[in-house]
Amino acid sequence: xxxxxxxxxxxxxxxxxxxxxxxxxxxxxxxxxxxxxxxxxxxxxxxxxxxxxxxxxxxxxxxxxxxxxxxxxxxxxxxxxxxxxxxxxxxxxxxxxxxxxxxxxxxxxxxxxxxxxxxxxxxxxxxxxxxxxxxxxxxxxxxxxxxxxxxxxxxxxxxxxxxxxxxxxxxxxxxxxxxxxxxxxxxxxxxxxxxxxxxxxxxxxxxxxxxxxxxxxxxxxxxxxxxxxxxxxxxxxxxxxxxxxxxxxxx
Amino acid sequence: xxxxxxxxxxxxxxxxxxxxxxxxxxxxxxxxxxxxxxxxxxxxxxxxxxxxxxxxxxxxxxxxxxxxxxxxxxxxxxxxxxxxxxx
Numbered sequence: 001x002x003x004x005x006x007x008x009x010x011x012x013x014x015x016x017x018x019x020x021x022x023x024x025x026x027x028x029x030x031x032x033x034x035x036x037x038x039x040x041x042x043x044x045x046x047x048x049x050x051x052x053x054x055x056x057x058x059x060x061x062x063x064x065x066x067x068x069x070x071x072x073x074x075x076x077x078x079x080x081x082x083x084x085x086x087x088x089x090x091x092x093x094x095x096x097x098x099x100x101x102x103x104x105x106x107x108x109x110x111x112x113x114x115x116x117x118x119x120x121x122x123x124x125x126x127x128x129x130x131x132x133x134x135x136x137x138x139x140x141x142x143x144x145x146x147x148x149x150x151x152x153x154x155x156x157x158x159x160x161x162x163x164x165x166x167x168x169x170x171x172x173x174x175x176x177x178x179x180x181x182x183x184x185x186x187x188x189x190x191x192x193x194x195x196x197x198x199x200x201x202x203x204x205x206x207x208x209x210x211x212x213x214x215x216x217x218x219x220x221x222x223x224x225x226x227x228x229x230x231x232x233x234x235x236x237x238x239x240x241x242x243x244x245x246x247x248x249x250x251x
Numbered sequence: 252x253x254x255x256x257x258x259x260x261x262x263x264x265x266x267x268x269x270x271x272x273x274x275x276x277x278x279x280x281x282x283x284x285x286x287x288x289x290x291x292x293x294x295x296x297x298x299x300x301x302x303x304x305x306x307x308x309x310x311x312x313x314x315x316x317x318x319x320x321x322x323x324x325x326x327x328x329x330x331x332x333x334x335x336x337x338x
Contacts (some may be wrong), residue, residue, distance in 0.1 A: 087297050245328075
């Protein structure tokens with residue numbers, strides 16, 4: 001908890017890191033100044049891309065005492081404005097799950113190698129980033145906590161599976177190796193409350209440690225203050241749930 | 252990428268982007284999260300030339316109702332042009 005007589009500083013910058021198949025990709029890394037030790041967070045951007053909101057979110061984690069890194073999962077689509085790059089990825093049907101998991105694992109290893117780290121790393125994302133965070137927590141060993149904010153397509157129909165998405169994240173639940181916090185809106189269409197209930201049932205079935213919160217009066221993306229979907233009370237409470245969960249499992 | 256509903260179509264024509272006119276070679280049509288339109292999902296059309304990189308893009312984001320109306324209008328205009336012997 002920050003108090004007004006405490007020193008506070010932060011360094012935030014673009015760095016390079018090793019992702020899937022040894023590819024070098026870029027990432028945004030924000031960390032508190034000081035010797036640490038700090039817990040780590042991998043911050044997974046949403047479908048609209050590696051954008052300003054995600055830079056702010058990365059710095060928000062650093063402000064709360066986490067060494068936070070946000071890998072650019074769209075690096076291989078070329079460079080331009082975040083929207084133009086994200087539109088390119090959208091046209092290509094998104095990034096393959098295996099590639100995303102490899103890049104997120106790379107970000108995990110980047111943090112684990114930092115001398116300021118306390119040894120623990122979480123992963124968080126919203127929208128497609130929430131899905132990617134959950135997927136990575138199931139597929140990449142080493143995470144200590146995962147936060148999925150309204151990740152759609154965790155539950156997938158058989159007809160939606162293809163080379164890029166060969167297995168629904170739900171079906172990897174048995175391999176989840178850390179506690180999960182889920183933040184959802186009751187008015188969301190992806191995931192729907194029914195899909196969230198299915199996800200919860202799967203976690204329960206496999207005896208996983210989880211905490212799900214479903215907010216009434218909120219739809220998809222209710223943390224995004226720059227979108228009509230923003231819901232102030234639900235967003236403030238959701239962030240409080242995130243900080244409490246991470247403090248319990250990472251600090 | 253929460254719906255992943257997207258299709259591409261090869262097209263011919265020109266679009267005016269940030270740096271002026273360029274030849275558009277492909278239209279990417281999706282029903283997914285828009286960047287700007289105030290909807291959870293929108294009918295998004297990106298007129299692009301992929302060879303020129305991500306920046307060669309003219310984008311529109313429409314409500315489903317507006318998109319259907321636009322389709323009807325395009326069809327009507329083309330029909331009229333055809334009837335007049337212009338096509």
